[in-house]
Structures are given as structure tokens and as C-alpha cells.
């Protein structure tokens with residue numbers, strides 16, 4: 243186990259109920275200092291609730307919370323100076339400008355005027371909103387709002403940062419920009435707790451990932467270790483225009499060396515530890531009048547692992563376009 | 564120091580975005596003038612009645628000044644979720660709520676100068692015990708602000724906050740001895756007067772301005788002070804119970 247001083251924060255047997263709903267169900271995990279930790283799960287899994295409980299916006303029903311060596315189970319205020327939060331929805335002041343919003347947030351952390359303004363200007367530049375600095379937040383676009391909310395969350399340079407789906411609902415370029423900022427904060431030593439339902443994002447950014455489903459952590463491991471079982475696997479996805487149920491069984495019978503599975507409509511997924519030779523497959527299908535329109539090689543990813551562990555079809559998670 | 568920076572900036576932001584807005588300022592000035600005029604005309608008496616009307620008009624100014632936008636600033640920010648930002652800040656809930664209410668208190672205190680300044684020109688204020696008036700103004704401002712706070716944290720919609728605060732504000736004008744002495748109210752209504760904190764503040768003002776008070780001033784100060792503390796603590800309790808649940 244990690245020693246006390248290398249742990250950024252730790253929760254143990256944490257449970258949070260909302261009436262009948264058990265939003266978070268007996269979860270335990272710890273995040274090391276400087277780690278980029280991912281919390282991956284579908285809608286309603288309990289990701290936001292976990293952040294709310296950890297940051298003092300909700301009270302736990304059971305369990306303990308320790309942040310930066312401070313026991314915050316009963317006194318959530320005790321460690322709030324160590325923590326920055328970027329919520330899932332923009333929550334800045336509509337009637338203030340971007341610049342004033344950042345200065346106000348800095349003031350909440352006791353920063354002095356010069357310091358506040360300098361930091362606000364720096365952050366506006368980092369998130370690319372310098373030109374919009376003096377426009378009212380209410381008139382920002384959705385993506386601009388997200389970016390300013392991100393900037394507000396890191397205004398006081400918190401050693402621990404909670405990010406609740408920071409790239410949801412923004413365009414590809416902005417999402418990339420946000421990911422770059424996250425990576426750079428991580429490089430500088432910030433501990434990052436990131437929730438997401440983008441499997442790819444978790445795989446790309448996070449060193450360690452917890453899969454959370456219906457309030458429970460079903461798997462928690464280093465990303466490299468999670469990927470281990472699918473590493474070296476060859477996957478071929480066949481698109482079939484006159485798809486009928488039972489095709490995958492037929493293929494499986496003819497090619498027992500492959501693991502064959504129907505996925506979504508019109509697709510058959512062929513998996514093997516050895517290289518998959520396409521010729522015989524095409525020939526086999528042709529003989530049966532099955533029209534294959536595409537055969538695509540897929541790089542095995544965390545998605546495969548996630549589907550295996552959680553039993554949730556990856557398509558059910560909002561996927562990044 | 565850090566706490567004060569946070570406190571001051573919360574107060575300054577509220578002042579700028581809510582209180583110092585033209586509709587709010589004009590409302591704060593016009594309302595007391597209209598009330599003064601109305602009672603003045605109705606009483607049909609000369610300028611010598613200004614002093615007896617002054618406590619009531621001052622109290623109305625404070626009451627409406629403090630509660631005009633307070634409940635809105637809180638329920639509105641809670642709905643837009645910007646209140647979460649304040650709850651996440653490393654300042655105690657007590658200090659945070661004092662910062663959120665100071666704007667209202669200040670606005671109420673500033674408002675009260677409207678009728679007082681008018682009175683300076685039309686009446687002789689030399690007999691007034693200002694050393695009692697000042698603390699009374701402060702206490703009325705604080706207690707009505709915390710009353711508004713209590714309402715704001717007991718409801719979740721902006722319109723509910725406004726409805727409830729009117730539900731209490733208007734009857735208080737008649738029940739708390741602002742213009743009609745409590746003793747002239749029907750006996751069965753009087754208990755209501757005694758459970759409303761404003762009654763005690765108005766009594767101090769009457770004592771300081773016209774010398775006619777119905778309770779001991781020490782008792783008045785003690786009761787209104789106790790109301791301030793209790794309303795604030797109840798509000799904090801409600802916030803913790805309902806908003807950080």
C-alpha cells in the first residue's frame with residue numbers, strides 16, 4: 243500500500259443515498275500525489291455524486307474521506323483550500339465578464355488584486371479567451387463557457403483537481419485544447435481526478451482508471467494493466483449488408499481458431515491472438531452469398547476491456563465523434 | 564486576511580450586480596417617500612406629526628431595503644448553481660452567509676437616510692436620542708435581513724422567495740407598531756406583534772424619537788438581538804441540512 247505522504251486523497255467504504263437511490267455504493271479507492279486518475283462510467287453511475295461528496299457539496303451517508311492527510315469526513319471545509327473543481331455544468335456569473343468572473347473566483351481563495359488580475363489574464367490566454375475577456379459570460383458560447391469554467395477551477399493553482407466531464411459538449415478542437423491543459427497540469431504535478439464517459443479519453447489521459455457502474459466500482463487498475471489482456475489481440479470488424487442472425491455462429495464453426503461475435507446491426511467482430519487471414523474469410527462468406535462491404539482492422543482498446551468488465555455495450559456510452 | 568478578501572469581494576460583487584441597479588435604487592428611494600406622503604396626508608395634521616411618523620417610515624425603508632433583493636440573490640444563485648462556487652470556497656459557511664447578507668444590511672441602512680434627510684428639512688430633530696437611533700437602525704436592518712435569509716433558505720424558487728417575503732413584509736407594517744400603536748390592535752392579534760422581531764426595533768425608535776415606548780429599552784435590545792442570533796443560526800442549519808445534503 244502507498245504510504246501516507248504519497249496519497250493525495252483517499253475514500254473508504256463511501257456510500258451516498260438519495261432516498262431510495264444508492265448513488266454511490268460502498269466505494270473505496272485512493273489517488274496518489276501527482277496521479278491522473280480516471281473515473282469512467284455511464285450516465286447516472288455516480289461520478290458527479292462522488293465528486294460532490296469529496297468536495298463538500300454533499301454529505302456522505304457512510305464511509306470516510308481523507309484529503310491531503312486531513313480527515314474531511316465530518317468537516318468538508320477542512321481541505322477545500324487544496325481542491326479545485328470544474329463542475330459538469332458552467333456555474334459562473336452570467337452578468338459578469340469573463341475577466342471579472344475569474345478575478346472574483348480568485349478572490350474567493352484570498353488572492354490579492356494584482357495577483358488575481360495577472361492570473362486571470364494568464365488563464366484567459368491559456369484557454370484562448372483573451373479576446374472575449376470583457377464580454378459578459380451570459381453571451382459566451384457553450385464551449386467558451388466550459389473553457390472559462392475550467393479556468394475558474396484552476397485559478398488558485400490547487401494541488402488536487404476534480405474535473406467532471408471536462409470535454410463533454412464542446413467541439414473537437416476545444417476538447418483537444420482542454421486535454422492538453424489537463425496533461426500539462428499533470429506534468430507540473432497536479433493530482434487530477436477526471437470523470438468521463440468517453441472511453442478513449444480515459445485511455446489516452448489517465449494513468450489509472452476505475453470503472454463505475456450503478457454506484458459501484460467494478461474494476462480499478464492501471465491503464466496499462468487494464469489493456470494487458472487485449473494487448474496483441476487482432477480484431478477484425480466485418481460489415482455485412484445482408485446480415486442475418488446466426489452468421490457469426492456459422493463463421494465460428496468454420497473458423498474455430500477465431501473468437502467470433504455479432505456486435506451492432508450488420509457487424510461481425512472476429513478476434514484472435516494470431517494474425518487473421520482475410521482471404522479464407524472472404525471466400526467463405528462469398529460462397530454463402532453473404533455480402534461483406536467492409537473489413538476493418540481494429541486496434542484493441544480500453545473499450546474492449548470496458549465491455550468485458552462491465553457488460554455494458556460501449557455504444558450505450560455517449561461516444562466521442 | 565484571506566478570509567477578508569473573500570468576504571469583501573462577495574459583498575462588492577453583490578452590491579454591483581444586484582443592489583446598485585437603477586430599479587432597485589429608485590424603488591428604495593421612492594417607496595419610503597410614498598409611504599411618508601400617504602400617512603402624512605391621511606393623518607391630516609401639520610408638520611408636528613412628522614416625528615411620530617418617522618419611526619414607522621424609517622422601519623419601512625429598512626425593511627424593504629434589506630429584503631428587496633436578498634432572497635433573489637440567494638435563490639437565484641442557487642438555481643444557476645453559482646452558489647456552489649461559494650460553497651466550494653475555503654471560507655466558513657458563517658462568514659460566507661455574513662458576506663451574502665452584508666449587502667442587504669448595508670442597503671437597508673443607506674435607505675433609511677432617505678426619510679431621515681427629508682425629516683431634517685421639515686421638522687426639528689434636536690430632541691432625538693441618536694445614540695439609540697443608530698443601534699436600533701442597525702439591529703432592525705440585521706434582523707430583517709436575517710428574516711429574509713431565513714425565508715430564502717427555506718424555499719427553492721425565486722418566486723416563492725418573493726411571495727413569502729411579501730407575505731411577511733406587508734402584515735408587519737400593521738402588526739409591529741410602525742404607525743398604529745400595538746395597544747390599539749385587537750387583543751387577540753397582539754400576541755402576533757410580540758413574536759415579530761421588528762416590533763422591538765420600532766419600540767426603540769419610538770423611544771428615541773418621541774419618547775413613547777411600551778417596553779423597557781433593555782428588553783427591546785435583548786429580544787431583537789436574540790432574534791438576530793436565532794434567525795441566523797436557523798438559516799445556517801437549514802443551509803447545511805438542505806443544500807449540503
Ligand SMILES: Nc1ncnc2c1ncn2[C@@H]1O[C@H](COP(=O)(O)OP(=O)(O)OP(=O)(O)O)[C@@H](O)[C@H]1O
Nearest residue numbers: 260263265283284285286287288289290291292439
Ligand atoms: N441531488 C440528488 N437528488 C436525488 N438523486 C440524485 C441527486 N444527485 C444524484 N442523484 C442520483 O444519483 C445517481 C447518480 O447520479 P450522478 O449525477 O452522480 O451520476 P453521473 O455518473 O455523474 O452521471 P452523468 O454521466 O449523467 O453525469 C443518479 O441515479 C441520480 O439520479
Ligand SMILES: [Mg+2]
Nearest residue numbers: 289290291330
Ligand atoms: Mg455527472
